Amino acid sequence: MLTAEQREIRALAREFAAGEIRPHAADWDARRELGAELFGKMADLGFFGVRIPESYGGLGLDAGTFMVVLEQLAWGDAAAALVASIHNGPVTELMVRHGTDAQRSRFLPAMASGETLTAFALSEQGAGSDASALATTAERDGDSWRIRGSKRWVTNGRRAGLVVVFARTGDDTLGAFLVDSDADGYTVAGQERTMGLRASETVSLELDLRVSGDRLLGDPTRGYAYALQALEVGRLGIAAQALGIAQAALEHATAYAVERKQFGRALTEFGAIQAKLADMIVGVAAARSLAFSVAARRDTITVGGEDPAPAGSPSVAAAAAAAKLLASETAMSVTDEAVQIFGGYGYMRDYPVEKLMRDAKGTEIYEGTSEILRYVIARDAVRGLGEQ
Numbered sequence: 001m002l003t004a005e006q007r008e009i010r011a012l013a014r015e016f017a018a019g020e021i022r023p024h025a026a027d028w029d030a031r032r033e034l035g036a037e038l039f040g041k042m043a044d045l046g047f048f049g050v051r052i053p054e055s056y057g058g059l060g061l062d063a064g065t066f067m068v069v070l071e072q073l074a075w076g077d078a079a080a081a082l083v084a085s086i087h088n089g090p091v092t093e094l095m096v097r098h099g100t101d102a103q104r105s106r107f108l109p110a111m112a113s114g115e116t117l118t119a120f121a122l123s124e125q126g127a128g129s130d131a132s133a134l135a136t137t138a139e140r141d142g143d144s145w146r147i148r149g150s151k152r153w154v155t156n157g158r159r160a161g162l163v164v165v166f167a168r169t170g171d172d173t174l175g176a177f178l179v180d181s182d183a184d185g186y187t188v189a190g191q192e193r194t195m196g197l198r199a200s201e202t203v204s205l206e207l208d209l210r211v212s213g214d215r216l217l218g219d220p221t222r223g224y225a226y227a228l229q230a231l232e233v234g235r236l237g238i239a240a241q242a243l244g245i246a247q248a249a250l251e252h253a254t255a256y257a258v259e260r261k262q263f264g265r266a267l268t269e270f271g272a273i274q275a276k277l278a279d280m281i282v283g284v285a286a287a288r289s290l291a292f293s294v295a296a297r298r299d300t301i302t303v304g305g306e307d308p309a310p311a312g313s314p315s316v317a318a319a320a321a322a323a324k325l326l327a328s329e330t331a332m333s334v335t336d337e338a339v340q341i342f343g344g345y346g347y348m349r350d351y352p353v354e355k356l357m358r359d360a361k362g363t364e365i366y367e368g369t370s371e372i373l374r375y376v377i378a379r380d381a382v383r384g385l386g387e388q
């Protein structure tokens, strides 16, 4: 159940997505970039400061409301939601949790106003699921750090003003660094040619640069733990993105099935199509219910409340992994069925569902593939047994 405030924000975000995002989504997808004007409009609504405390100029909203906003943005265009999800999710989480007072005062207001967009550069050519295998290094050099290496698949990596770069600080340790994208030695090596989410900037980076000591985020040996922690809220954001994609596909498929006639009857009169629509509706409702209950649980714990989940429940990290797993796999199956309901037209670029299917696939890959999420959930259950 959404609160009155969440319903109000959902209505605002839906109106924005319907008026300012959805009408342009196909064009942006074809051009492989979001309209430049979108960023200013999102900033005006505070959508770059969703989870930044009000004292730093943000909206200070909880994880559930963050998901409400992202689901609606994704309903408009999943690429717009991905941009907002990385910025408001893992990057904001890292800065709020681990930034020094000076770092928070310096960066959070500009992040909240949308003046500074951010990116999260963890993955590399040889280190995706296994982030502990990073080859990028950060060597201490007096008061500064020298960072050298290459990054892949960095969402917002060109447009962002500030990038959190993870790098090896020792044989078994990673650190997280706040890097300006206009620093000498920060090079965008290329834009990835993605299957879906084409309007979202996904770039590779070459890094050979220096940052001063005050650009280190938290402890120089705890970067790996920070990345996993940040992905907890990040995964709730991706769950919301997947829900927005699935909801859009469901709505398009239902409207089409009502309108399209074969054998003298609307598609909705055929049992096979009714079964598809029913399964899509149940899938989306179940995925939404799980995702919002995990967010509410996390919010309750964050403000010091008692964990509302029954004893023996998965940890919040495993629950967030489960929320993303169910939502992304639901988005994939729902968009697949939506294309099927549209028949030959569904396979055409002229109709919206093929794009939704391409976009849905991404949600099964980034911020933890489905295989890794299953591993996280199962490992948590085994550990839980050991603790009983």
Ligand SMILES: Cc1cc2nc3c(=O)[nH]c(=O)nc-3n(C[C@H](O)[C@H](O)[C@H](O)COP(=O)(O)OP(=O)(O)OC[C@H]3O[C@@H](n4cnc5c(N)ncnc54)[C@H](O)[C@@H]3O)c2cc1C
Residues within 6 Å of the ligand: 086, 120, 121, 122, 123, 125, 126, 127, 128, 129, 130, 152, 153, 154, 155, 156, 194, 197, 202, 362, 365, 366, 367, 368, 369, 370, 371, 372, 375
């Ligand atoms: C559109 C897009 C945007 C992205 N944005 C970002 C970003 O902003 N920042 C960032 O840092 N990264 C980003 N990524 C990268 C993304 O997080 C990685 O692609 C993802 O973590 C998987 O890593 P990989 O591609 O190296 O696959 P691999 O890790 O090589 O995995 C390949 C396959 O093997 C499976 N696999 C791997 N290990 C195991 C195991 N132990 N058990 C079972 N199966 C396993 C995987 O599930 C997968 O199916 C983005 C990716 C995409 C596609």
